[in-house]
Structures are given as C-alpha cells and as structure tokens.
Amino acid sequence: MHAVTADDHSFAADGPVAVLANPTAGRGRHRGLLPRVLDRLAEGGRPVRVLDARTPVQAQAACHEAVADGAAALVTVGGDGTVHLALQAVAGTSVPFGAVPAGTGNDFAIDTGFPGDPLTAVDAMVAALRDGRSRPVDLARITAADGTHRWYGAVLAAGFDAIVNERANRMRWPRGPRRYDLAILVELARLRPRRYTLRLDGEIHETDAVLVAVGNCPSYGGGMRICPDADPTDGLLDVVVGGRFDRRTLMRVKPRIYRGTHVAHPLVRSYRARTVEVEAAGITTYADGERAVDLPVTITAVPGAVRLLR
Incomplete structure (x- = not known):
C-alpha cells in the first residue's frame, strides 16, 4: 500500500462508482434514500x-473487489460502521471515497467536511467526480498483537466506552438502544480505574484511567467530541485520557463530551503523537464504533491515507 500524496488525482478511466449501502443504518430512518442517492450519483x-x-464480511470483501476491479470511486450510504468497512478497501489507494451520512453516527463524514444532509453530501460528491477532484485526509492504522492491521477514520475507544460496547454486544435483551443504556448501568456499577501503559512516540506513560480514546477525528458515538482538537489533516x-474518575464524577463530566469541554477537567489529560501504543489487561477496543482488537495495540497516523470526494 502506498501513502497517497496531495497531488495524486488519478481516477480510474471508465470504472463505475461503487456504492455500499446499509439499509438498516440509522435504524432504518433513511430507508427510502438509496434510489435518490443513486439517481444523483449517476x-x-x-x-x-x-x-x-x-x-x-461480504461488504468488506465487495469493497476490496470493487477497488481491485478499477472502481472510479467508492461511496457509502450509512453510518460510521459502513464507512469503517469501506475504509479497509480504499485506504492507501488513489480510489476516492465519499460518505453519505445516513447512519445513527456519522462522525467521520461530518468531521471530514461532508454536508450533514445526505443529498447535499451526494451533490458535493457529484461535483467532485465531474471535476476529477479529491482531497487527502489522514487515517489511523491499528496493528494488533498478532501483527494484523486495521484502519479507522474517527476514534478508537479503549476505556469505559469500549467496555460498555462489549457488554451491550453480549446482551440479548433488551432490544434496541435500551440495551446500551442497561450496559452503561451495569458497567458503572463495576467501574474501576485500570492500569494503562501508553507509549507516545516512544515516551512511556503509566497511568490509572477509566477513559482512553485515540482520535484521528474529534467525534465518536454520534457527535460526542471526545478528542475535540483532533485534526484529520495534521x-x-x-490521545485523551480520563483518570481516576469515580461513578458520580464520570456521569457529571460525560455530558460535557458533546461540547468537548471535558478536556478542561483536572482528571483529563490530552496528548498528541504520530504513534500510540496502548496496553491494559482485559479490554477489547472499538474503532469507528465497531469491535476491533484486544489490547495491546499500536496505532499509527498515516497522512493522506484516503482521498475524499470533496
């Protein structure tokens, strides 16, 4: 895979625009959107x-196949989970990518400058296609302990939020968003700081923490600005670390994450690095809201790893 440079504008000459659509994204509220998206893309x-x-699994394989077959561009219609699957195929290539924000969480699309309205976003992509224009943004590359790689665009969670996600995914009841709410209650009752070893460009930080997030973009979870100063072009x-929070303090600070003002709390530390190693016992990470890999992980910023249809 090659790092994409700012002047790499090669579009496949006659390839199609490949579209990965998730009809269940956003709990189905955009179910009728796809035909209009396709008409406008044409x-x-x-x-x-x-x-x-x-x-x-099929979606990720289909994206890889489309890129290998010479797609002119890859476009997702869905949320961050759909984006995450597509990024595995376009990362490190010159095939441009567009994210139509039609999910519950559209953090990558919004944070990289796509319009929040789905059809307005499509219009922006069509203009870029006509002009042969795309712009590079960074991605983060995860390397797991077994040496396997995975890309993400928004944020990797490796603390309380990842633990809640893992709990919710194991639960069979209740259905829908209430399962996540219940998972929060269960994990709040069990809340305890965990021992982390962070290596930031080789510099070691040992810390007890309940929240650890590594952001390429500022937001996760549908607009929570966990890494408010993250810039996907720098x-x-x-890296945002929430230290020895107790239950009451954590629940008081958590609403501030939507505004990004939690970073001013004395128990929160912020760092910036090109390479971030995170180690702690018994935590499965979540990247772009999707289950990723168990700690320890190494995360590397890869400049200009994807070109956006913008």
Missing part, C-alpha cells in the same frame, strides 16, 4: 453499481 457521468453484500493522533 449525474456525475459515470456508471453506478450497488455492491451486493448482506453481512459485514498527521497526528490525539
């Missing part, structure tokens, strides 16, 4: 092909 003057995929990762 105005870009290239054939449009919807990828056939019914599971995340070649760096932002």
Whole structure:
C-alpha cells in the first residue's frame, strides 16, 4: 500500500462508482434514500453499481473487489460502521471515497467536511467526480498483537466506552438502544480505574484511567467530541485520557463530551503523537464504533491515507 500524496488525482478511466449501502443504518430512518442517492450519483457521468453484500464480511470483501476491479470511486450510504468497512478497501489507494451520512453516527463524514444532509453530501460528491477532484485526509492504522492491521477514520475507544460496547454486544435483551443504556448501568456499577501503559512516540506513560480514546477525528458515538482538537489533516493522533474518575464524577463530566469541554477537567489529560501504543489487561477496543482488537495495540497516523470526494 502506498501513502497517497496531495497531488495524486488519478481516477480510474471508465470504472463505475461503487456504492455500499446499509439499509438498516440509522435504524432504518433513511430507508427510502438509496434510489435518490443513486439517481444523483449517476449525474456525475459515470456508471453506478450497488455492491451486493448482506453481512459485514461480504461488504468488506465487495469493497476490496470493487477497488481491485478499477472502481472510479467508492461511496457509502450509512453510518460510521459502513464507512469503517469501506475504509479497509480504499485506504492507501488513489480510489476516492465519499460518505453519505445516513447512519445513527456519522462522525467521520461530518468531521471530514461532508454536508450533514445526505443529498447535499451526494451533490458535493457529484461535483467532485465531474471535476476529477479529491482531497487527502489522514487515517489511523491499528496493528494488533498478532501483527494484523486495521484502519479507522474517527476514534478508537479503549476505556469505559469500549467496555460498555462489549457488554451491550453480549446482551440479548433488551432490544434496541435500551440495551446500551442497561450496559452503561451495569458497567458503572463495576467501574474501576485500570492500569494503562501508553507509549507516545516512544515516551512511556503509566497511568490509572477509566477513559482512553485515540482520535484521528474529534467525534465518536454520534457527535460526542471526545478528542475535540483532533485534526484529520495534521498527521497526528490525539490521545485523551480520563483518570481516576469515580461513578458520580464520570456521569457529571460525560455530558460535557458533546461540547468537548471535558478536556478542561483536572482528571483529563490530552496528548498528541504520530504513534500510540496502548496496553491494559482485559479490554477489547472499538474503532469507528465497531469491535476491533484486544489490547495491546499500536496505532499509527498515516497522512493522506484516503482521498475524499470533496
């Protein structure tokens, strides 16, 4: 895989625009959106092909295949989970990428400058396609303990939020958002700081913490600005660490994350680095809201790793 430079503008000559759509994204509230998206994308003057995929594994494979077959661009219609699957295929290539924000969480799309309205975002992509224009942004590359790699665009959670996600995914009841609420209550009752070893560009920090987030972009979880100063064009990762919070303090500070003002709390530390190693016992990380890998991990900022249709 090559790092993409700012002047790498090669679009596949006659390839189609490949579209990965998640009809269940955003709890189905955009179910009727896809035909209108496809109609507008066709105005870009290239054939449009919807990828056939019914599971995340199939979706990721279909994206890789589309890129290998010479797609002119890859576009997702969904949320951060759909974006995450597509990034695995376009990262490190010159195939441009567009994210139509149609999910519960659209953090990567919004934080990298796509319009929040889905059809307005499509119009921006069509204009970029017509002009042969794309712009580079950074991605983060995870290396797991077994040497496998995975890309993400927004934020990797390696603390309380990851633990809650893992709990919610194991629960079979209740259905829907209430399962996540219940998981928060269960894990709050068990809340305890954990011992982390962080290596930031080789500098070691030993710390007891309940929150650890590594951001390429500022937001996760549908607009929570956990790494408020993260910039996906600066070649760096932002690391936000919430220290020895007790239950009451954590719940008081958590609403401030939506505004990004939690970083002013005396128990919160912020860092910036090109390479971030995170080690702690018994934690599975979540990247772009998707289950990723168990700690320890190494995360590397890769400048200009994806080109956006903007």
